Amino acid sequence: MNNINILVTGGNGQLGSELKELELKFPQYHFMFTNVEMLDICNHQAVAAFIEVNQITTIINCAAYTAVDKAEEQAELADKINHLAVANFAELSKMFNIKLIHISTDYVFDGMNYKPYTETVTPNPQSVYGKTKLDGELAMQKINPENSIIIRTSWVYSKFGNNFVKTMLRLGKEHKKLSVVADQIGTPTNAADLAKAILIILPKINNKTVDLFHYSNEGICSWYDFAKAIFEIGGLTLSVSPIETKDYPTPAKRPCYSVLNKRKIKEVYHIDIPYWKDSLMGNL
Structure with a gap:
């Protein structure tokens, strides 16, 4: 089978939409984008049939339940999308001997580290x-399909969908003053950069056991720093005050430090990763 037929789940999300934007730049790939209405990713038979009929050779799983606070009340739905669907993809990837790229998150860590998280640090989600x-x-690693990888990322934004950048631009136009959390530290990730990295990595994937990588843009900042940069680059003038997490309580606990170490993905796949502020500048 010479054709590289890629099933992209979560096709209307930030990362899925950015992959769609890259279609013309990667003519060697034939993409099939699905969403929740088109394909029930937890239905084993439905996904198996889709793989067979469309001769899928790779799955890029961008589908996720990402409403962090709502998940505290909708744990069963979050588990179905973030856990059971991934297990389903892993089983099918093994059955059909196809590649699987699954996107995960910095929120698997407790945020108590003092230096960027490597892939070997034990997760402790909060x-x-x-x-x-x-x-x-863990389900994907247990099922262990060959030629499959997990990419953890953080603070994703895009010109598509809902995200911090869009929220700040909207609030910045509506208000003269804003307060933004300054004691949560991480790194923004432009979904366009991650999408490009995935497509560069794809033909190089060759591993017997599921491999784990970290990807975000380069550099470190707080949400406050991120917001200040958004307003500056977006040409908005307003007063921004730093506040502490305790001043802005949320149902879900966020990691106070979730910077990801990207050394492994850069060394294995020889990719260049842009600095977060440069990438933001290109997005606005």
């Missing part, structure tokens, strides 16, 4: 969202 994403990772 939220339902983080736990369900970790359960998806």
Whole structure:
């Protein structure tokens, strides 16, 4: 089978939409984008039939339940999408001998580290969202399809969908003053950069056991720093005050430090990763 037929789940999300934007730049790939209405990713028979009929050779799983606070109340739904669907993909990837690229999150960590997280650090999620994403990772590793990888990422934004950048731009136009959390540290990820990295990595994947990688843009900042950069680059003038997490309580606990170490993915796949502020500048 010479054709590279790629099933992209979560096709209308941030990462799925950015992959769609790259179609013309990667003519060697034939993409099939699905969403929840088109394909029930937890239905083994439905996904198996889709793989067979369309001769799928790779699955890029961008589908996820990402409403972090809502997940505290909708744990069963979050588990279905973030865990059980991933197990389903892993079983089918093994059955059909196809590649699987699954996207996970920095929220699998407890945020108590003092230096960037490597792939060998033991996860300790503090939220339902983080736990369900970790359960998806563990299921995939247990089933262990060949030529499959997990990519953890953080603070994803895009010109598509709902995200921090869009929220800040909207609030920045509506208000003269804003307060933004300054004691949560991480790294923004432009979904366009991650999408490009995935398509560069894809033909190089060759591993017997599920491999784990971290990817975000380069550099480190707080949400406050991120917001300040958004307003500056977006040409918005307003007063922004730093606040602590305790001043902005949320149903789900966020990691206070979730910077990801990207050394492994850069060394294995020889990719260049842009600095977060440069990437943001290109997005606005």
